[in-house]
Each structure stands twice: as C-alpha cells, then as structure tokens.
Amino acid sequence: MATLQLRDIRKSFASVEVIKGINLEIGDREFVVFVGPSGCGKSTLLRMIAGLEEITSGDLMIDGKRINRVGPADRGLAMVFQSYALYPHMTVRQNMAFALRLAGVSKAERDRKVDEAARILQLEPYLERRPKDLSGGQRQRVAIGRAIVRQPKVFLFDEPLSNLDAALRGQMRIELLRLHEELKATMIYVTHDQVEAMTMADKIVVLRAGVVEQVGTPLELYHHPANLFVAGFIGSPRMNLMPARVVKSSGTGISVALPSGPEILVPVEGAGTASGDAVTLGIRPEGLRIEPSGAIAGTVALVERLGGLTLLHVTIEGGEPVTVQIEGSDATKARDQIRLAVDPAACHLFDKAGQALPQRARHPLAA
Amino acid sequence: MRETPMQRLLSFILGWGTALLLFFPIAWMVLTSFKSERDATSPNLFFTPSLDSYHEVFARADYLSFALNSVVISVGGTVVALLFAIPAAYAMAFHPTRRTRGTLLWMLSTKMLPPVGVLVPIYLLFRTAGLLDTRSGLVAIYALMNLPIVVWMLFTFYKEVPNEILEAGRMDGAKTAGEVWFLLLPLTLPGVASTGLLSLILCWNEAFWSLNLTSAGAAPLTAFIASFSSPEGLFFAKLSAASTMAVAPILVFGWFSQRQLVQGLTFGAVK
Ligand SMILES: Nc1ncnc2c1ncn2[C@@H]1O[C@H](COP(=O)(O)OP(=O)(O)OP(=O)(O)O)[C@@H](O)[C@H]1O
Ligand SMILES: [Mg+2]
Numbered sequence: 001m002a003t004l005q006l007r008d009i010r011k012s013f014a015s016v017e018v019i020k021g022i023n024l025e026i027g028d029r030e031f032v033v034f035v036g037p038s039g040c041g042k043s044t045l046l047r048m049i050a051g052l053e054e055i056t057s058g059d060l061m062i063d064g065k066r067i068n069r070v071g072p073a074d075r076g077l078a079m080v081f082q083s084y085a086l087y088p089h090m091t092v093r094q095n096m097a098f099a100l101r102l103a104g105v106s107k108a109e110r111d112r113k114v115d116e117a118a119r120i121l122q123l124e125p126y127l128e129r130r131p132k133d134l135s136g137g138q139r140q141r142v143a144i145g146r147a148i149v150r151q152p153k154v155f156l157f158d159e160p161l162s163n164l165d166a167a168l169r170g171q172m173r174i175e176l177l178r179l180h181e182e183l184k185a186t187m188i189y190v191t192h193d194q195v196e197a198m199t200m201a202d203k204i205v206v207l208r209a210g211v212v213e214q215v216g217t218p219l220e221l222y223h224h225p226a227n228l229f230v231a232g233f234i235g236s237p238r239m240n241l242m243p244a245r246v247v248k249s250s251g252t253g254i255s256v257a258l259p260s261g262p263e264i265l266v267p268v269e270g271a272g273t274a275s276g277d278a279v280t281l282g283i284r285p286e287g288l289r290i291e292p293s294g295a296i297a298g299t300v301a302l303v304e305r306l307g308g309l310t311l312l313h314v315t316i317e318g319g320e321p322v323t324v325q326i327e328g329s330d331a332t333k334a335r336d337q338i339r340l341a342v343d344p345a346a347c348h349l350f351d352k353a354g355q356a357l358p359q360r361a362r363h364p365l366a367a
Numbered sequence: 368m369r370e371t372p373m374q375r376l377l378s379f380i381l382g383w384g385t386a387l388l389l390f391f392p393i394a395w396m397v398l399t400s401f402k403s404e405r406d407a408t409s410p411n412l413f414f415t416p417s418l419d420s421y422h423e424v425f426a427r428a429d430y431l432s433f434a435l436n437s438v439v440i441s442v443g444g445t446v447v448a449l450l451f452a453i454p455a456a457y458a459m460a461f462h463p464t465r466r467t468r469g470t471l472l473w474m475l476s477t478k479m480l481p482p483v484g485v486l487v488p489i490y491l492l493f494r495t496a497g498l499l500d501t502r503s504g505l506v507a508i509y510a511l512m513n514l515p516i517v518v519w520m521l522f523t524f525y526k527e528v529p530n531e532i533l534e535a536g537r538m539d540g541a542k543t544a545g546e547v548w549f550l551l552l553p554l555t556l557p558g559v560a561s562t563g564l565l566s567l568i569l570c571w572n573e574a575f576w577s578l579n580l581t582s583a584g585a586a587p588l589t590a591f592i593a594s595f596s597s598p599e600g601l602f603f604a605k606l607s608a609a610s611t612m613a614v615a616p617i618l619v620f621g622w623f624s625q626r627q628l629v630q631g632l633t634f635g636a637v638k
Contacts, residue, residue: 050538052534071537072534072538073539073540074540079535079538081531081534081535085529085531085532085534085535086532087532087536088532089553089554098536098539099539102539102541102545102549
C-alpha cells in the first residue's frame with residue numbers, strides 16, 4: 001500500500017527555481033512515468049521524492065503523512081539509478097543484501113530473499129561475482145534486484161534502461177512490467193524515451209521546465225493532448241503542426257484553411273473562436289493518406305522505408321513540411337507529386353496560446 | 368611509444384643518479400656508524416668495522432624506551448588525525464558548501480606558518496595544561512600538525528567516489544556513519560592506508576616539537592639522536608650509530624609498505 005501526494009512542490013538551486021510548483025496524485029500500485037525534454041527537472045523531482053534532494057517548499061505525502069523532513073533511509077523507498085550505482089567492492093549477493101544487513105535481518109533470511117530475487121531476475125549464476133565482472137544488462141538487473149529484496153513501498157527509477165542497447169532495452173521493458181505485475185508495488189519511472197513511456201505507464205506526467213504540462217494515460221495524451229507542447233512531445237514520428245485560419249465554426253466542428261487554400265473540418269468544440277482567428281492545426285502522421293482526390297497537394301522530399309511502415313516526408317503547397325505514415329511498404333518515390341487526404345479524427349486545433357480546443361468526441365480507448 | 372636507446376640511457380642515468388644522490392647521506396651515515404670515533408671524520412672508505420659505537424650508545428641511553436615513545440606517539444597522532452579527518456573530508460567532499468574550498472585552502476595555509484612562530488604560545492599552553500613531556504601532549508600536537516595534510520589527501524581520494532554510490536547506500540537505509548564505514552572507507556582503503564602511512568612517517572621524523580616539548584619521559588627517537596650531538600663536542604660515529612638505530616624502523620616499515628604507498632598515492636590517477 002502506498003499512495004503519494006505532491007502539493008505545490010518547489011525546488012530552487014541557489015536562486016534558480018527548477019521545479020515550479022508541482023501538484024500530483026499517485027495511486028497505490030500505479031506505474032507513473034515522468035517524461036520531458038532534457039533538463040526539465042525529472043531527475044530533480046524524483047530525487048526529491050527519494051529524499052536525496054531537499055524540498056524547497058510544498059508538501060510531499062506518502063500514505064497521507066508529510067515526509068519532507070524524513071531522511072531517505074527512513075522513507076521506505078527504493079531507487080534504481082541510471083548509472084546503477086552498485087557497490088564495487090561487494091559481490092552481487094552482498095550488493096543485494098546490503099539493505100537487509102543494515103536493517104538487521106538474519107543471515108538465513110537475507111540469503112533466502114536474495115536467492116528469490118536472483119531467481120526472478122535470472123541472476124543466480126552471478127551471485128558471487130563483483131559488479132565489474134558483469135555486463136551492462138546484468139548490472140542493471142542487480143540494481144533492480146537490490147531494490148526488490150527490500151520490498152519497498154515505492155520503486156523509483158531514473159532512466160534505468162538508457163545505458164542498454166535497443167534489444168536489451170525492449171527485453172527489460174517487458175521484464176519491468178512483469179515485475180510491476182508480480183510485486184504489486186507503486187512505481188515511479190523517469191525516462192525521455194517515448195516508447196518506454198507509452199508502453200509501460202498507467203499514467204504519464206509530461207514535464208517542461210519544472211512545470212507539469214499534462215497528466216493522463218498514454219492514449220489520453222496521444223489522442224487528447226492538452227496543448228502544443230504535449231502534442232509535439234508525445235508520438236513518434238511527431239505530429240505535423242501547421243499554421244491555419246478559422247473559416248467558420250459550426251455544430252460539427254471548426255473549418256480551418258491552410259495558407260495554401262485547402263479547407264479542413266476539424267471536429268472540435270468551437271466556443272470562443274471567431275472566423276479569421278489564427279490557430280495551429282495538428283495532424284498525426286497516420287492521419288494523412290495518399291489519395292488522388294485529396295485536398296492537399298505536395299511533393300515527396302524523402303522516403304523512409306521501415307518495412308512494416310513507410311514514412312513520407314512531403315513538402316506541401318506553401319512550403320510546409322509534413323510527415324505521412326503509411327502501413328506496409330509503399331511504392332512512392334522521392335520527387336513524386338501526390339495529393340493527401342486528411343482523417344478528421346486525427347486532427348487537433350490549438351489556439352493562439354497553444355491550448356488545445358477540446359475534441360467533440362473522446363477516443364474510445366482514452367475515455 | 369617506444370623509447371630510443373638514447374632516451375633509455377638518459378632515463379637510466381637520471382633515475383639512478385637521483386636515487387644515489389638521495390641514498391648517499393643515509394649510506395654514509397650507516398658507514399660512519401661502524402667506524403671508530405678517530406676514523407669518523409675522514410672520508411676513508413677502508414677501515415675495520417666495529418660495533419663499538421653501538422655498544423656505547425646502548426650503554427648510555429635506553430634505546431627501547433625512546434623507540435616505544437616514538438611508536439606510541441606516531442601511531443597515536445596518526446589515529447587521532449584520521450579520526451578527525453575522515454568525517455571532515457567526508458563532509459567536504461559530499462556535502463560541500465560555498466565555503467568548503469576556502470576552508471581547505473585555509474587549512475593548508477596553516478602549514479606555511481613556521482612552527483617556531485607558535486612555539487611560545489604552545490609551550491605555555493602545554494605547561495599550564497600539564498602536557499609538557501607527556502605522550503598525550505605529543506599525540507595531540509602531531510595530530511594537529513598533520514591534520515591539514517590528512518584532510519586534504521582524504522578529500523582528494525573521496526572526490527573519486529561517485530556520489531551516487533553513497534546515495535544508493537542512503538536509499539538502502541545507511542545513515543552517515545554506515546555510509547562512511549560500509550561504503551566510503553572500503554572504497555578508498557588504498558588511499559586511506561597511504562594517508563595513514565604518510566602521517567606515520569611524518570610523525571616519526573618530526574623533531575621540532577618533540578625536542579621542545581619533551582625532556583625524558585615522553586622523548587621519542589628524534590630526541591635520542593639529539594642527545595648524542597651534545598655539548599661535550601660531536602662524536603660522529605656515535606651520532607651516526609644513534610641515527611641509524613632511530614631511522615632503521617621507519618626505513619624497514621617504509622620498505623614493506625612502499626607498494627601500498629605508491630598504489631595509494633597514484634590512486635585514481637589511472638582510472
Ligand atoms: N545540484 C544542482 N545545482 C544546480 N542546478 C542543478 C543541480 N541539479 C540540477 N540542476 C538543474 O536543474 C535542472 C533540472 O535538472 P534535472 O537533472 O532534474 O533534469 P532532467 O530532466 O533529469 O534532465 P535529463 O533528461 O537530462 O536527465 C537543470 O537545468 C539542471 O541544470
Ligand atoms: Mg535526469
């Protein structure tokens with residue numbers, strides 16, 4: 001059982017404020033992922049939760065108790081560091097048993113718990129080795145094992161997979177999800193990897209420059225981004241964003257015109273917009289498709305064939321670059337003249353301040 | 368890069384030249400200690416060696432009690448210095464403040480003051496406190512004397528330890544003492560050991576304070592040597608014999624710990 005509440009948490013280094021008032025609720029057994037560009041304060045926020053960094057102001061509550069002044073040793077949390085931070089002078093077994101040893105757990109009990117964690121993480125053959133004699137992936141698992149044996153209330157991860165190669169990363173992702181399932185613990189996970197965030201999170205917290213931009217399930221953020229920043233940050237390849245003008249607002253949505261002429265009806269709530277307003281139109285790359293009768297004309301600049309997907313980089317009339325994602329392998333070549341049709345359901349509108357206009361219909365999986 | 372034969376010859380000459388230059392006075396001292404008092408002042412290399420000087424030195428002074436004082440005071444001074452320096456260097460390396468750099472420099476700067484400048488105040492303090500000619504008095508002064516160097520050295524060794532390892536320890540439930548004992552000290556053991564060795568050697572060879580603050584009871588081997596350069600005139604053979612006996616233990620000690628010393632002093636440089 002562990003819930004966390006963050007109330008107006010702030011952090012300043014000297015006179016520079018890097019975390020600017022964060023409010024967040026984290027439920028029991030939730031898998032929460034913090035994402036955001038480099039330097040936005042993800043690690044700092046996590047370290048404040050861990051107790052490694054002092055909280056300048058605000059309240060941090062675990063299970064309803066304020067723990068701002070409780071030291072890291074007494075918070076009952078475990079952390080996995082990006083650098084793994086294994087104890088170089090101890091064997092794998094000693095590394096994993098260290099917390100238990102400090103807690104005065106008997107040798108037999110320690111061995112039992114370490115053996116069990118080693119079994120879950122397939123570390124049994126390496127228990128008597130030292131960290132320097134392990135591969136990156138094995139060290140990674142030891143770091144996780146060290147966290148597991150303590151049965152903490154909350155697991156904290158700071159980019160734990162970023163030092164691994166792509167294949168191992170995919171494997172560890174699944175492993176971590178399985179662990180989350182098995183251990184039934186609350187987990188807070190920092191990453192700047194889209195795929196990790198989308199695939200692992202129950203809830204994603206998007207941070208920018210020390211401020212929460214949006215909190216939601218992965219599909220909520222994908223289908224209903226609250227603003228331009230989240231729209232551009234979540235989703236790969238990125239959402240196409242282009243300037244447009246409101247033509248008219250009706251009961252079914254807002255019609256906007258691209259600078260080059262074509263009009264698109266976007267199914268969003270139109271209250272408060274007037275014709276002529278400058279807006280930003282966002283279209284997911286999979287919301288565009290090649291169609292001879294399509295509204296938008298353009299020239300293919302570059303084709304990326306990924307096998308299962310084809311990405312077309314198209315320059316549309318008016319000079320805007322857009323990315324088009326097509327299922328399967330496509331025969332289109334660079335310099336082809338094509339026309340693109342738009343799927344209105346994959347379109348988003350953002351007002352001048354960058355805030356999204358609410359969609360008329362929620363995506364069924366992001367309700 | 369491979370050396371040319373010329374370079375090898377040069378480094379050979381330089382290396383051996385330096386070594387011989389440094390070793391010569393010690394060799395000469397040992398040699399003189401086996402001469403008779405009449406031969407002692409002549410540079411003659413051919414003489415009949417005798418142990419007369421040693422016999423006389425032993426007869427005139429209680430070598431073992433001086434040696435025991437040296438051991439107790441050096442070890443005591445080093446242990447006390449380490450006891451203060453380990454937490455001090457930990458705080459400076461892992462919880463620095465705006466003033467940490469300045470404090471370190473200030474500590475080192477105290478080593479630039481000539482000790483004789485504070486002789487009178489220290490002497491008066493010792494007299495008032497009843498510490499004159501006591502081992503504990505010398506232990507205190509040696510610990511204080513070496514503290515800046517010991518803190519400074521430990522600080523540089525600690526700096527090599529990634530902060531995240533200690534943070535991981537903190538997450539695992541270690542309090543400050545646990546962090547230092549279970550993680551920091553084992554990780555910097557070669558460095559801490561060589562720091563201790565260096566402090567031991569400095570204490571052993573220290574003469575200024577031991578000569579001025581002791582008379583008989585707590586006098587270490589440096590005072591033992593000095594007692595042979597007495598007013599009745601210099602007796603070089605006996606002086607050499609006494610000196611040889613005084614430096615022999617630390618030379619032997621240094622010889623056996625040289626690997627440790629070198630390993631510690633270059634610790635981190637090859638990481
Ligand atoms: N000890 C410190 N002193 C001063 N500024 C700091 C300190 N630690 C972090 N910062 C600043 O706080 C901001 C947030 O840093 P943080 O490490 O939390 O970013 P991050 O989101 O984890 O980035 P990354 O994805 O690169 O790891 C950065 O601008 C950084 O320069
Ligand atoms: Mg970070």
